[in-house]
Amino acid sequence: MSGTAWGLELHAAQCANCRSEFLVAPNAGAPLCPGCLAARLEPIPALEHTEPPELILPFSVADATLDANLERWRRDIPFKPASLELAALRKQLMPVYVPMYLADASVWGTWDAQMGYDYLVASSEERYSNGQWVSQRINETRTRWEPRAGEISRQYENIPAPAFENHAALMAALGDSNVFPYDTSRAVPYSGEVLKNALVRASEIENAAAWNIARLELERRAANDCRAAAGAQRQEKFSWRAAFGEPHWTLMLLPTYVTSYSDDDNNRLPVRINGQTGHVSGLKRASMKKAQSWSLGLGAVALLAFLLTVLIALGLILTRQALNAAGILLVATLLLTLAAPVPMIVAWQYNRVNVSAKGTML
Ligand SMILES: [Zn+2]
Secondary structure (H helix, E strand, O other), X not given: XXXXXXXXXXXXXXXXXXXXXXXXXXXXXXXXXXXXXXXXXXXXXXXXXXXXXXXXXXXXXXXXXXXXXXXXXXXXXXXXXXHHOHHHHHHHOEEEEEEEEEEEEEEEEEEEEEEEEEEEEEEXXXXXXXXXXXEEEEEEXXXXXXXXXXXXXXXXXXXXXXXXXXXXXXXXXXXXXXXXXXXXXXXXXXXXXXXXXXXXXXXXXXXXXXXXXXXXXHHHHHHHHHHHHOOOOEEEEEEEEEEEOOOEEEEEEEEEEEEEEEOOOOOEEEEEEEOXXXXXXXXXXXXXXXXHHHHHHHHHHHHHHHHHHHHXXXXXXXXXXXXXXXXXXXXXXXXXXXXXXXXXXXXXXXXXXXXXXXXOOO
């Protein structure tokens, strides 16, 4: 693909496994698909949507923060697979930009809603304390609900909307709360120099489909504006009859890192990092194989202790010290036998609980 519009040479590529499409720098070779990590990206003639973005949010998380966050993320995993070392995660780190739309649109129409006005009710409570009655003032917040209606006419800017299918799942993984995980106000005009050698996830959602989602966010913002204009603290049952101007679209790239580690069956498990905040997310897996060798090791020591006990009992049964030693060894055998399956139980239980973050996200 000619890369003039993007400011640098980029090739179209697709994953044979999950079919996700990317733009790849020519010197990148055939990178592992950052979406599923199950296949390498293969060249394809062209992408369906080839327009370059207007804005790009540069990678800005410091190396030290990245290391600290990765270390904190992996720390609580018991019986870590060998590839879950910090150095290995660092070596696999792949910068990937994902696309997102921002819509600007004007809206006009009428609305009605139930608006809630908070007010304080002061009362006093009598309490018997230390032999006397004490009066205590109590302030309680109540809400008065009133119907309100009005007109709205205004312009909304930078309404986020998805440009690829797994946008919502990825955004939820890259932050802690329901708040959008990036500060998009720090975006800069797109240039090939900011993009450098990062992979770019191709946009695949048409503006018309993205508009359906942007409109929900626009309605949420409009409802909030109407509540503020009515001077209310709460609102319910917002409904409106609105017309929208033709939305203006901006395509923007968001920075993410993908790294990975292998589980016992050699599946690569993705670890995703927000390239702005350093927030880490991924499926945490303990190695059953590692736990198993610990269990076998404990079992072997238990067997050794038992054999020593038997040897002492058979050969040196007459001395008092030997009998004492045999007694201690027998207790040790019992404890080791009980402890032997613990590593496997811990690893199995850990993997059973940590299953939520699975799935392809790019
Ligand atoms: Zn893939």
